[in-house]
Amino acid sequence: MKTILWLQGGACGGNTLSFLNAENPDVLEFFSYYDVKVLWHPSLSLESGDKVRELLNNIVDMKINLDIFIFEGTVVLGPNGSGKFNMFAGRPMKDWVNEISKVANYVVAVGDCASFGGVPASEPNPTESTGLQFHKKEKGGFLGKDFRSRKNLPVINIPGCPAHPEWIITTLSMIINDKLTEEDLDEYQRLKIIYSTTTQFGCPRNIYFSYKVALKEFGHREGCLYFDLGCKGSYTKSPCNVILWNKQSSKTRVGTPCFGCTEFDFPTFNFFVTEKNRSGIPKRLPLGVSRGAYTTLSAVARASAPEFLVKPLIKKKEDRGNWLE
Amino acid sequence: MSSKIISPFNRVEGDLDVEVKFERNKVVDAKIISRLFRGIEIILKGKNPLDALVITPRVCGICGASHLYASASALDMIYNAEVPINAIRLRNVLSMAETCQNDLRHTYFMFLIDVLNNKYRDYANFEEVIRRWAPIQGSSYKECFRWSKKYTEVYAIFGGQWPHGSAIVPGGITADPLPNEIQRAISILLDIKRNYLEKVILGGPIDQFLDTVKSYNDLLQWAEDYKEGDLAKILEFGLEANWHKLGYGSGIMLSYGHLPIEEYVGIPRKKYFKPGIYFAKEKEYKEFDQRNVLEFVNSSYYIYSKGDQAGLHPFEGETNPNLDEKNKNKYSLTKCFRYKLDGKLIAPEAGALAMLTVSGNPLILDLIDKIGPSVLSRVIARLVRVLIYNELMLQELNSFEFGKPTYKKPSEVKEGMGYGLVEAPRGALGHWVVVKNEKILNYQIVTPTQINMSPEDPLGNKSHMALALIGTEVSDVNNPIEVHHIVRSHDACMVCNVHMLKLI
Ligand code: SF4
Numbered sequence: 001m002k003t004i005l006w007l008q009g010g011a012c013g014g015n016t017l018s019f020l021n022a023e024n025p026d027v028l029e030f031f032s033y034y035d036v037k038v039l040w041h042p043s044l045s046l047e048s049g050d051k052v053r054e055l056l057n058n059i060v061d062m063k064i065n066l067d068i069f070i071f072e073g074t075v076v077l078g079p080n081g082s083g084k085f086n087m088f089a090g091r092p093m094k095d096w097v098n099e100i101s102k103v104a105n106y107v108v109a110v111g112d113c114a115s116f117g118g119v120p121a122s123e124p125n126p127t128e129s130t131g132l133q134f135h136k137k138e139k140g141g142f143l144g145k146d147f148r149s150r151k152n153l154p155v156i157n158i159p160g161c162p163a164h165p166e167w168i169i170t171t172l173s174m175i176i177n178d179k180l181t182e183e184d185l186d187e188y189q190r191l192k193i194i195y196s197t198t199t200q201f202g203c204p205r206n207i208y209f210s211y212k213v214a215l216k217e218f219g220h221r222e223g224c225l226y227f228d229l230g231c232k233g234s235y236t237k238s239p240c241n242v243i244l245w246n247k248q249s250s251k252t253r254v255g256t257p258c259f260g261c262t263e264f265d266f267p268t269f270n271f272f273v274t275e276k277n278r279s280g281i282p283k284r285l286p287l288g289v290s291r292g293a294y295t296t297l298s299a300v301a302r303a304s305a306p307e308f309l310v311k312p313l314i315k316k317k318e319d320r321g322n323w324l325e
Numbered sequence: 326m327s328s329k330i331i332s333p334f335n336r337v338e339g340d341l342d343v344e345v346k347f348e349r350n351k352v353v354d355a356k357i358i359s360r361l362f363r364g365i366e367i368i369l370k371g372k373n374p375l376d377a378l379v380i381t382p383r384v385c386g387i388c389g390a391s392h393l394y395a396s397a398s399a400l401d402m403i404y405n406a407e408v409p410i411n412a413i414r415l416r417n418v419l420s421m422a423e424t425c426q427n428d429l430r431h432t433y434f435m436f437l438i439d440v441l442n443n444k445y446r447d448y449a450n451f452e453e454v455i456r457r458w459a460p461i462q463g464s465s466y467k468e469c470f471r472w473s474k475k476y477t478e479v480y481a482i483f484g485g486q487w488p489h490g491s492a493i494v495p496g497g498i499t500a501d502p503l504p505n506e507i508q509r510a511i512s513i514l515l516d517i518k519r520n521y522l523e524k525v526i527l528g529g530p531i532d533q534f535l536d537t538v539k540s541y542n543d544l545l546q547w548a549e550d551y552k553e554g555d556l557a558k559i560l561e562f563g564l565e566a567n568w569h570k571l572g573y574g575s576g577i578m579l580s581y582g583h584l585p586i587e588e589y590v591g592i593p594r595k596k597y598f599k600p601g602i603y604f605a606k607e608k609e610y611k612e613f614d615q616r617n618v619l620e621f622v623n624s625s626y627y628i629y630s631k632g633d634q635a636g637l638h639p640f641e642g643e644t645n646p647n648l649d650e651k652n653k654n655k656y657s658l659t660k661c662f663r664y665k666l667d668g669k670l671i672a673p674e675a676g677a678l679a680m681l682t683v684s685g686n687p688l689i690l691d692l693i694d695k696i697g698p699s700v701l702s703r704v705i706a707r708l709v710r711v712l713i714y715n716e717l718m719l720q721e722l723n724s725f726e727f728g729k730p731t732y733k734k735p736s737e738v739k740e741g742m743g744y745g746l747v748e749a750p751r752g753a754l755g756h757w758v759v760v761k762n763e764k765i766l767n768y769q770i771v772t773p774t775q776i777n778m779s780p781e782d783p784l785g786n787k788s789h790m791a792l793a794l795i796g797t798e799v800s801d802v803n804n805p806i807e808v809h810h811i812v813r814s815h816d817a818c819m820v821c822n823v824h825m826l827k828l829i
Pocket residue numbers: 199200203204205206207209223224225226231232233234252258
C-alpha cells in the first residue's frame with residue numbers, strides 16, 4: 001500500500017478538478033488498482049478540523065508513513081515572508097509544506113503554480129508566491145535547489161494550468177511502481193515522456209502553420225493562430241493536441257490560442273496578440289528555428305501555399321472570407 | 326460559553342475557518358474567516374484587457390467558465406460588441422455544462438457524505454443512504470464520479486478543455502463547430518439524461534418532473550411515486566434529519582440573472598433567468614440595479630484611501646491588502662458585500678436557491694414558502710437546476726444554426742467601463758472593469774461566496790451565512806454536524822478569497 005497526502009496552497013483547485021476527470025483508469029480505479037491510500041485531500045476527505053491537524057502532526061513525526069506528498073498551488077510567503085496570506089490548520093501553509101516535504105518519500109508539484117509559481121507569482125507577485133523548487137525559470141523556489149526527498153529525487157513537476165489528468169496518473173503510477181528515475185526528468189523536472197513534444201504536434205491547424213496561412217480573427221476552423229492571435233503552441237512543451245482534453249478537444253482545436261501554461265514563464269500576458277518586431281516577424285519563433293531560417297522558409301512556404309488553404313474550406317452564408325491571410 | 330474552531334473546514338473549494346460561539350448547544354455567534362489571498366485583481370492592473378479572459382478563470386478551478394463569462398460580458402460592454410446568437414447559445418452551453426458538473430460534484434462529494442456522521446447511526450434509513458452516498462464506495466457516489474465528468478466533455482467540445490478553457494471572447498466565441506460536434510454534445514447530454522439523471526437522481530422521467538412538479542406537495546408526491554431516486558431519498562432523509570429547519574439565514578434572495586436569450590450589442594437585455602431580489606417572508610420581488618452594490622473593508626484586512634468606513638462601488642473599488650493584526654475589528658481577507666436598498670444595507674443569500682426563486686420557478690418558490698430557505702431547500706434547488714440546465718442545453722444546441730457566425734470582431738476602443746453579471750454555480754458573480762489607454766486600470770471581482778460569507782459591515786450587520794448559523798441548536802457541541810451542513814449547503818468556495826471555521 002502507498003500513501004498520498006494532497007494539500008493546496010495558493011491554488012484555485014483546478015488540478016484537483018482536472019484529476020477527477022481522469023479516465024482509464026479513473027481516479028477510483030486508479031486508487032484501488034495501485035492500492036493507494038489517500039491520507040487526506042481537502043475536497044475529498046471526510047475529516048475536518050482537529051483530526052486533520054493530528055494527522056499532519058503524525059506525518060511530520062513520522063508516526064504515519066507518507067509515500068507521496070502532492071502539492072497544488074503556490075507556496076505563499078507573503079506578507080513580508082510571514083506566509084500569513086495562506087493559513088492552514090492554524091499555521092502558515094508554508095511551514096507545513098516545509099516539514100512534510102522532509103518526511104515524504106516523493107514530493108510532487110501538480111500544476112504550473114506548484115511547479116513554477118504560475119499566475120499568483122506573476123508580477124507584481126502580491127502574495128510573494130513561489131513554486132516548490134522553481135521560481136519561474138530559476139531553480140530554487142521554496143524548498144531550495146538542493147532539495148531532495150527521502151527517495152533522493154528532486155521535486156517532480158507536473159506543470160500545466162491545470163495539469164491533464166493523464167499526466168498526473170502517469171507520473172503517480174511510475175512513482176508507485178518505483179520506476180521513476182532522475183533520467184526520466186527534463187531540466188525543469190518534468191517527465192520527458194510527457195513534455196518532450198510541443199503543443200503543435202497534432203494540432204489540425206498545423207498545415208496552415210506550415211504554409212504560413214494566418215487566421216486574422218476568432219471563430220473559424222481554418223488558419224493558424226501563431227501569426228496574429230498569440231498562439232504559443234510552436235514553442236510550448238505539452239501533448240495537449242495528441243491526447244486531447246476531456247476526451248474531446250484542445251484549445252487550438254476550438255480556435256483559442258495556446259497560452260503556454262506548461263512552461264515556467266506562464267503567464268506571459270498579452271495572450272491574444274502575437275508580438276512582432278519591426279519587420280513584422282514574430283518575436284518568439286518556433287522552438288529551435290533561427291531568424292534567418294524562419295524568414296527564408298516563410299517566403300517559400302507562403303508562395304507555395306495550396307489554393308484551397310487560403311480561402312474558407314466551407315463557404316458560409318455570411319462569410320466575407322477575408323479572415324485568412 | 327464555549328467556543329469551537331474548525332480549521333481547516335474542508336470539502337469546500339479551498340480551505341476555510343469558521344468561528345462559532347456556543348451557549349450550551351446553541352450557536353450564539355459565528356464568524357467566517359477568509360485566510361487566503363491570491364491578489365488576482367492586483368495582477369490584472371495595467372494588463373491588456375483580453376488577458377482577463379485567461380487570468381480570471383484561474384480565480385476558481387471549479388467555476389472558471391463563470392469567471393470567463395463574466396469577464397467577456399464586461400468586455401462586450403466596453404467594446405460595445407455585437408454578439409451573434411450562435412455565440413450566445415454556445416456560451417450558455419459552456420456555462421451550464423460547468424455548473425451541472427459543479428452541482429453534482431458538490432452534492433455528492435462535498436455535501437451528502439456528511440450523512441456518515443455518528444448522529445445518524447440510529448436513523449431508519451442509515452444503511453440505505455450509506456449504501457448510496459458513502460464516499461468512494463457508495464453506489465450514487467460512484468455514479469457521480471462517472472457522470473459528472475461527461476459534462477466536462479460537452480464543455481470541451483466547444484471550450485477546448487475543462488477546467489480553464491478560454492473560448493469566450495468579446496464578440497462571441499472562438500469555436501466554429503461543425504454539425505457533427507453539435508450532434509456529439511447532444512448525444513452526450515441525452516445519455517446523461519436517460520442513464521443518469523432519470524435513473525439515479527430522479528428515478529423517473531425528467532420531462533414529467535419539469536412539467537408537473539410545481540409545488541412542495543407535488544414534490545412530496547413525486548417522492549412517493551418515484552421512491553428509488555436520490556431526490557426522494559434526500560427529501561426523506563433530510564426531513565427526518567430536520568434539514569428543512571436548518572440554516573434559514575437572511576431570507577433575502579439575490580440573483581444577477583443568467584443566460585441571454587437573444588442577440589445583443591454591448592449588454593444583454595433579456596435572460597432566461599431574470600435578475601432581482603426576493604424577500605422570502607414578505608414574498609416581495611424588487612428590481613436589481615448594479616449601481617447599488619457596495620464593498621466595505623471595516624472588518625477586512627484591506628485599507629481604503631477614503632478611510633475604512635467607506636463603502637465603494639466596484640468601479641471605484643480598491644484592493645490594498647494590509648494584514649494589520651493589531652486592529653481587532655479586522656479578521657477576514659474577504660471584503661464585505663452589501664446591497665443598498667431604500668437607504669439600508671442588505672446582506673442577501675446567493676446560489677442556486679436564490680437564482681431559481683428570483684427567476685420565479687414555481688416549485689422553488691413554494692419550497693421556500695413551505696420549508697424556508699434551508700439546508701434542504703438549497704440541496705434540492707441545486708439538483709433541480711441540473712435538470713433544468715440539461716434540458717436547456719439540449720434546446721440551445723438544437724437551435725444552433727450552422728453557417729451563421731459565432732464571432733463578430735468588435736472595433737477597438739481605448740477606454741471604457743463595463744460590468745459582467747452572471748450566475749456562477751455558487752450564485753451571483755460580478756466583474757467590474759475599467760479600461761484606460763487600452764490597459765486595465767481597475768478590475769474588481771465580487772464573488773457569490775463573498776456575498777454569502779462577508780464579515781460585518783460598519784453598521785454591524787452580519788452576512789447571510791453568519792445569520793444562518795446563529796441560533797442553530799447542535800445535537801453535540803463536539804460534533805456540530807449541523808454547522809457543517811449549513812456551511813456546505815451553500816457550496817462555499819474558499820479559493821475565491823476565503824478560509825473559515827475557527828473558534829474564538
Ligand atoms: S501555432 Fe498554435 S494554432 Fe498554429 S499549428 Fe501551432 S498549435 Fe496550432
